[in-house]
Amino acid sequence: MKQSGTSALLQDAVLDMASSVASALRGGGHAPDDITTGGGPSGDLELAAARVLGADLVLPTVLCGIPPTADRLDLIRRTLEAFPPRPEAPPTVRWSHWALRRALRQADPSGSGSDERRPPEPDAAWLDGVPWPFLTHQLAVLASLALPGQDCAPARAARARTLDVARGFVRAVRRRDWLQAAGAGRWLTLLPDVPETLGLAAGLDFVELMGGDDPRVLLQVRAARLTGAGALV
């Protein structure tokens, strides 16, 4: 019971954080992003929620140019310290951590404790030749890496397999997996040669209509629209 209670609290904390970021992205980032300005989770719960959201914590900075708050940067630093990936961690965990390090470095290039160098990339061989449903699933989990002009091995893997990611988007929508669909859709806004018949723009609207009650979905859809519209990075 205790565990399920904790996990429900974590889920709520993640949704609150996602909701705050999604609000900041609305209309190009003119709304305040107030995750850490009172009312949010604190302590371990806050760190755990920040770990789940990962690099998307600084999306308003990356996509809309909104300067990050000191609290936000501090939260990211503490999250990175609290959850170093274990050697046996799955690739998505290692890449999420890498993405968060990169995000901190970009959001606060002169900040104390942030690496000056681009962090070394984890291994990306796990995506080589995988079937398109698995590829799309993994990319959707790593949707925080889908940023215009920011290269990394998963982004290169995605660029080489546009058709497969598009198929994965259709599959996710058909299966009502809105979070995966939104993540795949966000990647597709960056990929070359997306089939016109996919109807991506309407597809993202459909995902928002059907699954936008979940702030994590809303965040990805809004990020996709901004990247698709050529948001700054």
Place this chain on the structure above:
Amino acid sequence: MTDTRLLHTVGVRAIEWLWAHRDGFRLEPDVDPEIGFLDRFKPVGELALVCKVLFREGVAGSRQAELARRLLDHVWRETLGGGSMLVRGQRTEPISPIPFETYLPFKELGYHQPEIERAAVLDHRLDSWCAFEVTPTRRLGLSAFQRRFGLRPRPPEHEALKATWLARTPEPWTVEGHIAYDVTHAVFHLTDWGENPGGLPPRLADYLAVWLPVWIDDWLDLRRWDLLGELLVVDACLPRPTLDERAWAGFAEAQRADGAMPAVREMPDIADPDELFDAVYHPTLVAAFASTLATSRALAGLTQAAS
């Protein structure tokens, strides 16, 4: 690429089941005409279409071909009364296309009923035939059947095609069961049930090559065997069929040892033989259809590779 033996075996078993359950192809002559005497012609017409594919592709073994021929003779003689029941159906509902649709594949296979042919020619002249309200996909099929009969299609097939879902190549994520059946039947009509893959316009073939794998993956996981079978037919109609190994393995596994293919998930628990026939004859026919076309394409691929 799926093992050709697996592709072939699905069809062999399906024909065995259809032969063993041939009495299920039955009409209900005493039914109230207002309820629909013509409703039960559909399985008979579909059987003839699939058997025609089987003869045409030339990949059936001798027993499978023999059973198919005997099945056709059986339903023509016993179910259709040598064609007299088609005439009765036509006289019951003179403007209904059903007797004509049922008759056409039999005519192509050498069976003959002059009165139905006269009715088809007369109907072709009627504005009411063109105005008869059917779905766009069925309208495309009626035009294709008129052409196959030797008449000038009304409307022309390229006109009829325009109104179908497939012709507009819409957003693939909106497809659900009914739309998927419209897609499969549009392909059947455009290719003359797989005989002429070139009848599928390149634009539509490209669209299907891109999105069909998603739909096959989806309906395989949903275990909707009837629709999956039709999608596997569509795959076999494409310029470069995938003959998807996972889908075919799942499809073959779903088939019962006696050859029956459940429509959805498992075989239904139905004791009445007629009701059971009605529940599974269609997916079983589709299994024979998909198997025949896929086997033919697989063998053609081997021939090309060897030359």
